[in-house]
Amino acid sequence: MTDVLGKTYRPGEIIVRQGDLGDCMYVIQDGDVEVLKEENGVQTVVDTMHTGDIFGEMAIIEHTVRSSTVRASSPARIMTVDKKTFIRRVQEDPSLALTVLKVMSQRVRKLDLEVATLKQELGRETTSAEPSTGRRIHGD
Amino acid sequence: MTKAPRTGERDPARGHGDTDERPLASDIARVLGDPRTWGSGVSKEGQPGDGGTFGETVADNLKLTQGSRVAVIGGGPAGSLFSFFLLKTLALIDTEVTVDIYEPRHFDHCGPAGCNHCGGIVSESLVQILATEGILLPAEVVQRGIDSYVVHMDVGSVRIDTPLHEKRIAAVYRGNGPRTSERITTEGFDRYLLDLAVSNGATVQHKLVTDVKWPEGRPRVVCGDGAEATYDLLVVASGVNSQVMHIIEELGLGYKTPSAVTTFIAEFHMGQRLIQQHLGTSMHVFLLDIPRLKFAALIPKGDFITMCMLGDNIDEQLVNTFLNAPEVRRCFPSATVPTNCCHCFPRINVRKARKPFANRLVLIGDSGVSRLYKDGIGAAYRTSKAAAMTAALHGISEEAFAHQYWPACRAIDRDNMIGRLIFGVCHLIQKLRFSRRAVRRMTFLEQTTPSSRRLMSSVLWDVFTGSAPYREVLVRTLHPAFIGGLAWNLIAGNAPNARVREDKTMVS
Ligand SMILES: Cc1cc2nc3c(=O)[nH]c(=O)nc-3n(C[C@H](O)[C@H](O)[C@H](O)COP(=O)(O)OP(=O)(O)OC[C@H]3O[C@@H](n4cnc5c(N)ncnc54)[C@H](O)[C@@H]3O)c2cc1C
Numbered sequence: 001m002t003d004v005l006g007k008t009y010r011p012g013e014i015i016v017r018q019g020d021l022g023d024c025m026y027v028i029q030d031g032d033v034e035v036l037k038e039e040n041g042v043q044t045v046v047d048t049m050h051t052g053d054i055f056g057e058m059a060i061i062e063h064t065v066r067s068s069t070v071r072a073s074s075p076a077r078i079m080t081v082d083k084k085t086f087i088r089r090v091q092e093d094p095s096l097a098l099t100v101l102k103v104m105s106q107r108v109r110k111l112d113l114e115v116a117t118l119k120q121e122l123g124r125e126t127t128s129a130e131p132s133t134g135r136r137i138h139g140d
Numbered sequence: 141m142t143k144a145p146r147t148g149e150r151d152p153a154r155g156h157g158d159t160d161e162r163p164l165a166s167d168i169a170r171v172l173g174d175p176r177t178w179g180s181g182v183s184k185e186g187q188p189g190d191g192g193t194f195g196e197t198v199a200d201n202l203k204l205t206q207g208s209r210v211a212v213i214g215g216g217p218a219g220s221l222f223s224f225f226l227l228k229t230l231a232l233i234d235t236e237v238t239v240d241i242y243e244p245r246h247f248d249h250c251g252p253a254g255c256n257h258c259g260g261i262v263s264e265s266l267v268q269i270l271a272t273e274g275i276l277l278p279a280e281v282v283q284r285g286i287d288s289y290v291v292h293m294d295v296g297s298v299r300i301d302t303p304l305h306e307k308r309i310a311a312v313y314r315g316n317g318p319r320t321s322e323r324i325t326t327e328g329f330d331r332y333l334l335d336l337a338v339s340n341g342a343t344v345q346h347k348l349v350t351d352v353k354w355p356e357g358r359p360r361v362v363c364g365d366g367a368e369a370t371y372d373l374l375v376v377a378s379g380v381n382s383q384v385m386h387i388i389e390e391l392g393l394g395y396k397t398p399s400a401v402t403t404f405i406a407e408f409h410m411g412q413r414l415i416q417q418h419l420g421t422s423m424h425v426f427l428l429d430i431p432r433l434k435f436a437a438l439i440p441k442g443d444f445i446t447m448c449m450l451g452d453n454i455d456e457q458l459v460n461t462f463l464n465a466p467e468v469r470r471c472f473p474s475a476t477v478p479t480n481c482c483h484c485f486p487r488i489n490v491r492k493a494r495k496p497f498a499n500r501l502v503l504i505g506d507s508g509v510s511r512l513y514k515d516g517i518g519a520a521y522r523t524s525k526a527a528a529m530t531a532a533l534h535g536i537s538e539e540a541f542a543h544q545y546w547p548a549c550r551a552i553d554r555d556n557m558i559g560r561l562i563f564g565v566c567h568l569i570q571k572l573r574f575s576r577r578a579v580r581r582m583t584f585l586e587q588t589t590p591s592s593r594r595l596m597s598s599v600l601w602d603v604f605t606g607s608a609p610y611r612e613v614l615v616r617t618l619h620p621a622f623i624g625g626l627a628w629n630l631i632a633g634n635a636p637n638a639r640v641r642e643d644k645t646m647v648s
Contacts, residue, residue, distance in 0.1 A: 027271040
C-alpha cells in the first residue's frame with residue numbers, strides 16, 4: 001500500500017522490546033497491539049491497545065528503558081513520534097503535553113481499577129480459604 | 141489548477157500591498173519586533189481601534205464567554221484547525237460558543253473549484269504532531285506516504301531515505317484531485333480538516349465574504365449574497381490569494397498584508413503503476429542551474445504527479461525550460477513529460493504580515509505569518525493553535541494576542557531569517573557545479589555506508605521536508621564534522637580521477 005503512513009507490522013511482530021532504550025513514542029494508525037510484561041522469563045499480556053492509542057510515551061518523558069514489550073496482535077500500522085519533535089513542540093505549545101498526560105492518567109485509572117479488582121479477588125480467595133486471616137490480602 | 145476569478149478576489153494588478161512608503165529597515169525591525177510599539181490604529185469608520193464597544197476598553201472584558209459568536213473567514217487548514225482547537229479547549233472549560241466558518245469552496249469538487257493550490261506535502265513533523273493530537277490522516281486522504289527524497293542535479297541524483305524506513309510524510313490533495321480525476325474514494329485534506337471542525341461543533345457557511353465592517357467596535361461580516369452578521373471575534377484565515385486581507389488592512393487596525401510571490405503548480409496524469417515505477421514513494425527535488433528558478437519538485441500522488449516551482453517571476457518560458465531539462469524528463473516514462481491536466485499560478489507567503497491582531501481580531505495561517513517556502517500547512521497549524529489557545533484561555537483583546545499569540549508568529553518569523561540564509565546557500569550550490577559534486581558525493585556515501593553519520597543527508601532532509609527549524613539546520617552545518625566532511629568531499633569529489641570513478645559507481 002502506498003497511500004498510508006507509518007510502518008506495517010504483521011501479527012506477532014515485536015514493535016518495542018522490554019529493556020531496550022527508547023527515544024520515541026508510538027501512535028497506532030490502524031490495528032491492535034498487546035502489551036507484554038516479562039517477569040522471571042514468563043510473559044504476561046497486561047493490556048491491549050487499538051487505533052488512535054499512544055504507547056511508549058515514558059521514553060519521551062524520562063531517559064529510561066522500555067518497561068514492557070509491545071507486539072502487533074493484528075496487522076498493525078504504527079507511526080513513531082520522535083522525542084525531539086515532540087519536545088520541541090511542547091516547548092512552544094505546552095498544551096500538547098496534555099495529550100500524553102491524558103494517556104498516562106487513563107493508564108493510572110485503569111491500573112487502579114485492576115489493582116482494586118485483583119485485591120477483591122485475592123480477598124475473596126483468601127477469605128474462602130482462611131476465613132479468619134483476611135488481612136493477608138496484601139499478599140506476602 | 142487555474143484559479144477561477146471571483147468577486148471579492150484580489151486584483152493581482154494591485155500588487156502585494158506593502159510596496160509604498162517603505163520605512164527604514166531599522167524602524168521596521170524595531171517596530172515589528174516589539175508589539176507594544178504597534179498601537180491600535182483607528183478604523184476607517186472612525187471607531188476606536190481598541191475594538192471594544194464604546195466604553196469597553198478593559199482587556200478583561202474581551203473574553204469569549206458562554207454564547208459568544210466567532211466568525212472564521214476561510215476553511216483552509218488554518219481556519220479549520222483554529223475552529224477545532226478553540227471548540228475543543230472551550231469544551232474543557234464548559235464554555236459553549238458559536239463558530240461560523242465562511243468557506244465558499246466545496247472541497248469535494250475536482251479541479252480548481254475545490255482546491256487550495258499547493259504541493260500537498262504534509263511535513264514529517266506535522267504528521268507526527270497531528271497524530272499526537274489524535275488527528276490520524278486516513279488512507280482516503282493520504283494519496284501517497286513518502287519515505288524518501290531524491291535530489292536531482294546535473295552531476296547526478298542521490299536518494300535520501302528516512303533512517304526508520306517509515307512513511308511519515310503525507311502527499312495529499314487539497315481539493316478532490318485535479319480536473320480530470322474521478323476517484324470517488326479520494327478525500328481532500330482540507331475537507332477532512334473542515335469535517336473535523338464541524339464534528340466538534342463548528343458550522344460551515346458556504347459563502348464568500350465580500351466585506352468586513354467594524355460598527356461599534358465589533359466585527360461585522362458581509363457576504364456575497366448580502367447577508368450580514370456581527371460577531372464577538374473575527375478570525376481571518378483567508379490565505380494570501382484572497383481580497384479579504386486588503387479589506388482588513390483598510391480597516392486601519394494596524395494590520396498590513398504579508399508579502400507574497402507567484403509560484404507555479406501543474407498536475408500530470410500517469411497512473412498508479414507508472415508513478416510507482418518511475419517515482420516510487422519518493423519526493424523528487426531539483427537543484428538545477430536554471431536562471432530565476434529557486435526550487436522545484438515532483439510529488440507523486442495517486443494517479444497524478446504534482447509539480448511545484450518557486451522562483452522569480454515564474455512564467456511560461458521558465459516552466460518550459462525546467463520541463464525540458466534532462467534531469468526532469470528522466471523522471472517520466474520514455475523521458476517525455478505528458479501534457480498537464482491542471483495548472484495554476486498561486487501565490488506563497490514570503491514575508492510576515494504586520495500586526496496580525498487587534499481587539500476582537502486575529503489573522504492566522506498564510507494571512508499572518510508562514511514558514512519560508514516549506515511546511516506552510518505546519519505553520520498554519522502552529523499559528524491557528526496559538527490563536528485558539530489565546531482566545532479560549534487568555535481573551536480576545538489586542539493585549540492577549542500580543543502576549544500569547546504573537547510569540548508563536550515571531551518564532552516562525554525569526555527562523556525564516558535563518559531560512560533565507562540557508563536558501564541563499566542552496567542557491568549558491570545550484571550555481572556552482574563543484575559544490576554540487578561535493579554535496580552529491582557526501583550524501584551518497586552517507587546513504588550507502590551503514591556506519592557513517594548522516595550529516596549532509598540530515599541537513600538536506602530537513603531543508604527539503606521543512607521538518608526541523610532552520611536554526612537547527614544551521615547549527616548542524618556549523619558542526620566541525622560537517623565542515624570537515626564537506627571540505628573533504630569538495631576535494632575528493634572534484635579530483636579528476638574521482639569524478640570518473642564516481643560517475644560509474646553512483647546510481648542515479
Ligand atoms: C506552489 C505552492 C506549493 C506549496 N506547497 C506546500 C506543501 O507542499 N506543503 C505545505 O505545508 N505547504 C505548502 N504550501 C503553502 C500552503 O499552501 C499554505 O501555507 C497553506 O495552505 C496555508 O493555509 P491557510 O489556511 O492559511 O490558507 P489557504 O489554504 O489559502 O486557505 C484559505 C481559505 O480561505 C478561503 N477564502 C479566501 N477568501 C475568502 C473569502 N472572501 N470568503 C470566504 N473564504 C475565503 C479560501 O477558499 C480557502 O479555502 C505551498 C504553497 C504554494 C503556493
